[in-house]
Amino acid sequence: MVHLLSKQTAMLTAKPPPSCSVFLFIIVLCILGFYTLHYPHSTPSSSTLRNALRFHQNFLSSATNYTMAAYLRALTLHPHLAGTKPSLETIHYVETHFKDLGLDTHTVQYKTLLSYPVHASVSAHFSDGRYVELPLIELPDQAAQGVVQPYHAYSPSGSAYAKAVFVNYGRDEDYRRLGVLGVKVTGCVVIARKGGLPRSAVVQRAEANGALAVLLYTEGDKFRKGFERGTVMTGMGDPLSPGWAGVDGGESLDLEDSEVLKRFPKIPSMPLSAEAAEIILGSLGDAQVPPEWRNTLRSKVDHVGPGPTMVNFTYEGERKLATIHNVFAVIRGLEEPDRYVLLGNHRDAWTYGAVDPNSGTAALLDIARRFSLMMHLGWSPRRTIILCSWDAEEFGMIGSTEWVEQNLVNLGSKAVAYLNVDCAVQGPGFFPGATPQLDNLLFEVTKKVKDPDSEALTLYQKWTATNPDVSIQRLGRTDSDFAPFVQHAGVPSIDIYYGRDFPVYHTAFDSYEWMTKYGDPLFQRHVAVAGVWGLLALHLADDSILPFNYLSYADQLKEGYKDLSNNLLDGTVTLHPLVTSIQEFAFAAKGAEMEAKKLREQETVSDLITLKKRALNDRLMLAERGFLDADGLPGKKWFKHLVYGPPSDHESKLQMFPGICDAFLLARRMSERRGQAAIQHEIWRVARAIQRAASVLGGELP
């Protein structure tokens, strides 16, 4: 068009006769006429793209650390445990922030079963008749400030007066080791250090070994007065509405329903501080601590017991219905409002929650601020962006799980990706997790974000320099809000945090002071997390072709297959179905990648190209759903994802195919023939799931 115009002007320099001015007028007229007629069709997507990139620059340049410091300060003024009055202030704070930014804001409530302590006491009674009441709060004044006393949510009430015994991490292998030493834990109060297993698994194993109660402590050289609070409920979401949303007035199971009871442990448990634990552990007699335990022990323990020290333990708790609140801000997509990119972080905390989770909340609020700025500058995303502030994550991902269950079909057909941030900033170092089709995007985005702890490096340079073989965690864990999205709804997901294993996890010391003193004094790590998080969202929301690459998924599946054949395979079953299904998947991934490349080059807009892109994007978005299976994992049917999920066998080295791992475990309790058949059936189920994903990605019907 510009070309034609210049052509005209060229002619006009040739001094035309006056009447020609009329023609000139007409020419301009037709040109303008066509221009206006056809403007809507003139390659908007390329221009949108240009604009989008410009706005992505705005996003990066609008980063500020002081805003995030202010948000964090405000969020952590008081403890804000889910379902308690003080938590309402944080809800209000987030709502107001979103609304003041002019974002479309709403809050969804659920009535769910939470759990709170009423009374607890633990005393150690020594062989010489002395006894000591153990401290059950970090600092007395914190109790005064409303910090909840240390407890395990959903632990039954109960008491015990019995010999103490040390069981290391409380894993099956630890009990086997004790067995070799001739140590019986039956009728004892078990003391375990936090390590290999989830809290609930430690209690289950103690229960299975006949213990009366469990005291769980976290080792550490600093903050040894800290108690790690936490839930001991198994499974995800409100126990009264398994698989559906616990909306007020909806179906709610009876507290005595077997489906409910199976979620809770049968013996009571409590957290201890390292300091308190050592008072007991230091006084144990009988068998020596095995050397392989001693190597990693950071607390003073010589003997495992049982006894002679007795523990007098009482815990009284209550389970009660409480209202929880998820807060949402929706930025409606201009071209594809029915495609969702979700950013999620929980808001509820065991205590002040400066790291867990509000460092993430601060980042979420700052992203909201910067997105709203961009909107004032004229930006609208291509797809809908939803900022999610979850409640009651600490009790078992309850806020996010209820919402995912409530919106399962809509999310299943429309959710592009879920981006989770929980303990955003714990210290130095970048530690992302992702479903593998998002690995490449993660790399690309970190190349655009400055590293917070070095002068001239990008986050990508620092990250890859410090980990030669860059490791991205996979999302089979159930310890944050990505779990319902990946493992129940099959939504491609990312989980990012900065630093790890921070020493004040779930203690009263997880405060703004700790963050400013140790975690992120200058809040530049907050800036880095928000930068990565927001930029991931912007690409997923604005790129006309979704930035998914399934080749890395195929590689991961191959790795998973190798681990399986190396660690588990004993020749009695065949992994062949897995091999062929992974080949099918890799083939489909290559095909999709080539199509994406071709379509990326076609930036013009026409009815056909638009629909072609949408069709390919649907395949990219939906392939992950192929891994879901209606029957779910054996014995855990809520977990529908057959590739990533929690295995029952926590000691397995395998990161993938939890159902197959568990089948090997279960097979030990069956006749050889039935056991092998069960394993082979699980292998078939996984193979078919991978085939389904391949066929979605490939897009063709046989």
Place this chain on the structure above:
Amino acid sequence: MVHLLSKQTAMLTAKPPPSCSVFLFIIVLCILGFYTLHYPHSTPSSSTLRNALRFHQNFLSSATNYTMAAYLRALTLHPHLAGTKPSLETIHYVETHFKDLGLDTHTVQYKTLLSYPVHASVSAHFSDGRYVELPLIELPDQAAQGVVQPYHAYSPSGSAYAKAVFVNYGRDEDYRRLGVLGVKVTGCVVIARKGGLPRSAVVQRAEANGALAVLLYTEGDKFRKGFERGTVMTGMGDPLSPGWAGVDGGESLDLEDSEVLKRFPKIPSMPLSAEAAEIILGSLGDAQVPPEWRNTLRSKVDHVGPGPTMVNFTYEGERKLATIHNVFAVIRGLEEPDRYVLLGNHRDAWTYGAVDPNSGTAALLDIARRFSLMMHLGWSPRRTIILCSWDAEEFGMIGSTEWVEQNLVNLGSKAVAYLNVDCAVQGPGFFPGATPQLDNLLFEVTKKVKDPDSEALTLYQKWTATNPDVSIQRLGRTDSDFAPFVQHAGVPSIDIYYGRDFPVYHTAFDSYEWMTKYGDPLFQRHVAVAGVWGLLALHLADDSILPFNYLSYADQLKEGYKDLSNNLLDGTVTLHPLVTSIQEFAFAAKGAEMEAKKLREQETVSDLITLKKRALNDRLMLAERGFLDADGLPGKKWFKHLVYGPPSDHESKLQMFPGICDAFLLARRMSERRGQAAIQHEIWRVARAIQRAASVLGGELP
């Protein structure tokens, strides 16, 4: 544009100076330039629509009865039972027909467990010592032509020599009635007339009442030598691959696996002709036939027995793996190739299959002919149309079920609708079935098709005249290939046939001769069926907004609720969840209808409108999937659709919510408290399914 052009020509009449010809040249140049540049963007959809309507006219005008007569003749030359050699000819015939029309044709094979007879004999032994061997084939020469001897597929082999007893339709109420008469059927050979129950249900009930074997006959005034062959397997698809596709080399369960065994009856059974049955029934003594049975009896029976007549029964059959073939012709959509409109009909027959199913196959082949004609005239559908010729339907919807299981995720995200035709032409009268969002389309289409049995009437006029309250059947039945699409995959579906209850069903008399003599001598009913079927497909494939109307679905749900509260509700449980969920659904249906109306008026094409239409169409397409539940119906988890499906309680008058009906049935065997809880839970599950459908249709996340 035309307007601007005329403007130019107007100017040119004003005798311009020669140099102006250059300008004229340039003007034309720019105009052409823009024209070519922008042609692809100039409102194609409205023009496509005009074209589409023109092509739909071509479709109607290209109807011919002689082509269909020829197809039917060719298909019915020989019996073509699934898995047998003669059936290969029909596969080849359909493949060749599609290929010769230039259609993209392919065939998908499965290895599945079918069942064939080896030997059978039935003799009646009278009290006076006489006995008679009963005829076990319609006509000897038909056996010679390869008609399979009458049998029940998957019946176990076995024999019995015992008293005969007449059990009417073999329903629970019939056995209760016999109980009142003091008649015990334990240890007897049961004789039942075909009526209220599916074949397999008759055998199950006889088994439950202690019978040794079942002889099932079909009443009739004509063709009384006919034997109704059929399957007695429960459930859908290949028993060796429940829930997944029985592809060669895939997982296949052991024949002795409990999952497999539970699909088969435990006592042998066989069909009898009305003539043969009367030889036994006429000679029974003991209790009189109850008057309420006698009223509907068309065969001569005075007493129900048991005895004195004895039946000597032997059946020997074999179950063996056989290869089955689904044949497909794909007409790729131009704008939305990733959206599928499926037309399906099975090809396999018990005998010659002139009515069942090849009257439908003839219609399918003629639609293929006419679509190919339209393609030569320049038509391409907006969405992909797939013509499906299924195999092994008679054994339990095996061909269609395996294919649906194989493509579950792809169909789940891309199938717009499935249009089934089985026994297309049985005689006079139009008898459609549909999931309710397709009711309106059915009405509209029948207004465009001529009624085959009256001069100046449309099919719609005749249909509505003969049924003042036009009844469209619903698709909770499992007797044809729509079942896997509706009940496993949640795809909106239609099932149409002309005439009903034809007397030669599954007998050797279902032949071309019967069709030309009784069913459709002039093949004009074939023309009508093909017209309706093809036109339904054309609208679903070409209309830019899918012709779905969910208001009728909401009405149906309300009806279902009323029936439920009238027939079942005893005040101990609440239907309130159902009421509110149906209100939500009706609200969403109104909303979607209004949006559709608005968008239909926007025929211009722009990136935004195109995507808006696509987004609304996705909601319309996917709403049906909301009714699916991963856990499926209680005790029948393969059946995922909670609104339409097969109830275990065949005597229930309820057409909807099979899970709730069965819960009432099961509750009788539980404590009152547990029974009520179970019913209430099913009500909740259905309510949530309707809510899911509503949220998909509404399209908004809470």
